[in-house]
Amino acid sequence: MRRTTGLFILTLLIVLALFGWLLSQRLIEQHQTGDSSVKQTQPIPVEVAAVERGHIERQRTFSGTLQAQAEIVVAPKVSGRILQLMADLADPINQGQVVARLDNDEYVQDVRQAEAELAVARANLAEAQSQLKIAERELERIEKLRQRGVSSESQRDAAKADQLTKQAHVQVTRAQLTRAEAALESARIRLGYTTVTADWRGDNDQRIVAERYVDEGETVSANAPLLRIVELDPITVVFFITERDYALLQQGLPASLTTDAYPGESFSGTIERIAPVFRESTRQARVEVQVDNPLLKLKPGMFVRVTVTLEKMDNATIVPEQALVTRDGNSGVFLVSDDGTRVSWQPVTVGIRQDDRVQVNGQPLTGEVVILGQQLLDDGSLIRVAGKQTRTL
Secondary structure: OHHHHHHHHHHHHHHHHHHHHHHHHHHHHHHHHHHHHHHHHOOEEEEEEEOEEEEEEEEEEEEEEEEEEEEEEEOOOOOEEEEEEOOOOOOEEEOOEEEEEEOOHHHHHHHHHHHHHHHHHHHHHHHHHHHHHHHHHHHHHHHHHHHOOOOOHHHHHHHHHHHHHHHHHHHHHHHHHHHHHHHHHHHHHHHHHOEEEEOOOOOOOEEEEEEEOOOOOOEEOOOOOOEEEEEEEEEEEEEEEOHHHHOOOOOOOEEEEEEOOOOOOOEEEEEEEEOOOOEOOOOEEEEEEEEOOOOOOOOOOOEEEEEEEEEEEEEEEEEEHHHOEEEOOEEEEEEEOOOOOEEEEEEEEEEEEEOOEEEEEEOOOOOEEEEEOHHHOOOOOEEEEOOOOOOOO
16 A cells, blocks of 8 residues: 555656646746847847958968079189189179189190190291202202103102102191190190189179188199179079969069068069979979069078069958858858948958958948957847947837
């Protein structure tokens, strides 16, 4: 009996608890419904900003390195000991300027020897020409005697052979003379190589010594580097771009660059070259920007940031970036009504971004857009602009 009574009481308690839970859920739903109706009649506080029309630019900033526009390594064409080095680090160098002299005693002696050999070759030629004249006169005399029947045919043949021999000897000595003249010229050229000059092609008549590799008194071999000379005006900026930006860059686009060496200062340049291929290892293409550097502030090896204007638009519709909202995968803005009490949802297509400003395309926009509080808004929602008195409908 007691067991039956306890089971009945337990069942009754369960039923009462279930009834209480259903009643509380109903009350909560009614309360939420009442709050929702209240919300619909209460304006939502927001902040707004004006829609602008004006100029906007799409810019990208790349990291790059400064490189010399051109550089040469000055080296002697002959070996020898450096007697005098007439340029040092950071010295300005004019085109064709003498920068070093080598010990030239051996080369002077080679010139003297070549001159002596040339003199011998000239004397040999003079002797050969004299012998040829004698042989020709002898042949002429034999011919006259033969006509009178005094000389024999064998005498004429011997005189003719001697004349031909002397002609060949003249030709040989002339070739030896030419060889001696060439040897003298070569010796003089090698002697001239002991005076080392800085020569380059281009319109810039002055460059700067970037590195010095040797000191006076050192013995250097042929083609050993003495100085590295660079051209600093103009100077070249090199940076690399990915495939995403490659199609947007064009030769001739303006660029500006900044460097930590001169904070707050900007330098202007122009895209000079864009590589037609990508590096397989990095999937990037090389871009070169030419920058005028008349004061020589910019130096090769400096790290720079290059800003390039990829696209520009005049008379564009511009809103703050904060105004953009994404609903159901679509971008748009909440446009404030003329009386400032309601908003309407306006889908837009995003265009150029510049800092915190965004170009939008789509339906013409005028007036103001919401920049804070959009998460509480729907199309047609009531609003109250912060700092303004808004009439409740």
